[in-house]
Amino acid sequence: MKRNVLIIGAGGVAQVVAHKCAQNNDVLGDLHIASRTKAKCDAIIASVLEKNAMKVPGTFDSHAVDAMDSAAVAALIRQTGAQIVINVGSAFVNMTVMDACIETGAAYIDTAIHEDPAKVCETPPWYGNYEWKKRDLCAQKGVTAILGAGFDPGVVNAFARFAADEYMDEVKSIDIVDINAGSHGRYFATNFDPEINFREFTGTVFSWQGGKWVENSMFEVGRDWDLPVVGTCRAYLSGHDEVHSLSANYPQADVRFWMGFGDHYINVFTVLKNLGLLSEHPVKTAEGQEVVPLKVVKAVLPDPSSLAPDYTGKTCIGDLVKGTKDGKDVEVFVYNVADHKEAYLEVGSQGISYTAGVPPVAAAMLVATGEWDVGTMKNVEELDPKPFFTLLDRIGLPTRVQINGEDKAWND
Secondary structure, three states, X not given: OOOOEEEEOOOHHHHHHHHHHHHOHHHXXXXXEEEOOHHHHHHHXXXXXXXXXXXXXXXXXXXXXXXOOHHHHHHHHHHHOOOEEEEXXXXXXXXXXHHHHHHHOXXXXXXXXXXXXXXXXXXXXXXXXXHHHHHHHHHHHOOOEEEXXXXXXXXXXXXXXXXXXXXXXXXXXEEEEEEEOOEOOOOOOOOOOHHHXXXXXXXXXXXXXXXXXXXXXXXXXXXXXXXXOOEEXXXXXXXXXXXXXXXXXXXXXXXXXXXXXXXXXXXXHHHHHHOOOOOOOOEEOOOOOEEOHHHHHHHHOOOHHHHHXXXXXXXXXXXXXXXXXXXXXXXXXXXXXXXXXXHHXXXXXXXXXXXXXXXXXXXXXXXXXXXXXXXXXXXXXXXXHHHHHHHHHHHOOOOEEEXXXXXXXXXX
């Protein structure tokens, strides 16, 4: 059994992870949180203590670390005695943190694919460009690495596996739909790190269709989805992490990701992009100062964690999986609905951070108890989804299923 957790990162998702780890520290043991700015970690711990979130008396310490420095992360893992590392820092630090885990033997969990700050929208498959190159080394050293264990990627990967296993002989298509029907009341803001958010939507949209990669531009392909609770919403074909692993594990199926956007977001995004303000390439001002436009936009937008107090409404994220069973067509929608206000009242974060932060804690608990401590590298759909859903039900993200007009809990 593995115990003692080190959380890397101190943003809105890290706050959720910290609260959920505290609520389950009887399983997870001593807790530590580290980022470049220790004061941010201290503030998160203070919010945990303010809500009396620690299930049993125990340690919760803060640390300063440069997560781009693998040796420093490895030293911190040894110092804290952490056997599980939950990486919810920037996607730019995935590989250095993973290397530290491989060096020390700690289990590694993240919520997104690694990104190179100098590149935008690389050629598929994205996992194959970075994380999967360490797969053999993880196996050789017996190091557990659970990739993309947030919601999307993460829970939606498990949704696909569950639908395929429980209801189908053959999977024909997996459509992942992410709708945020909430409102934060700001003129314009992103729900997580603006730099990462914008980079997702400025490049080519890749989907897996007909056994090959298909390219589109952002906002080129849209459709209306009639979803539980949130109703009919417009979503657009988008490139996203989970498409790259699901297409490898279900190569016979079409795999697409759809993200909901309102007209206002699209209009502002389009203006920013057309003006060159979403570029990651430095430019010089008239005064000779060098700036990166994307970083300037990030600096003037609201901090995503600041949106939480005013956020209202709900999210609906799920998988529409189509296939055949006993020669007949079958269609299953596996999904979760989360509430922004409820998330804020519980952990002080908005619903997008909540849906991203709860799953890696469930994954850590499964590693701690041994069910997901597999001693190698896995994407979430390669693991048994049922214990994952059982924990998610208990700690805040219940899974539901629609099939043949019936809406029910996944285990009914």
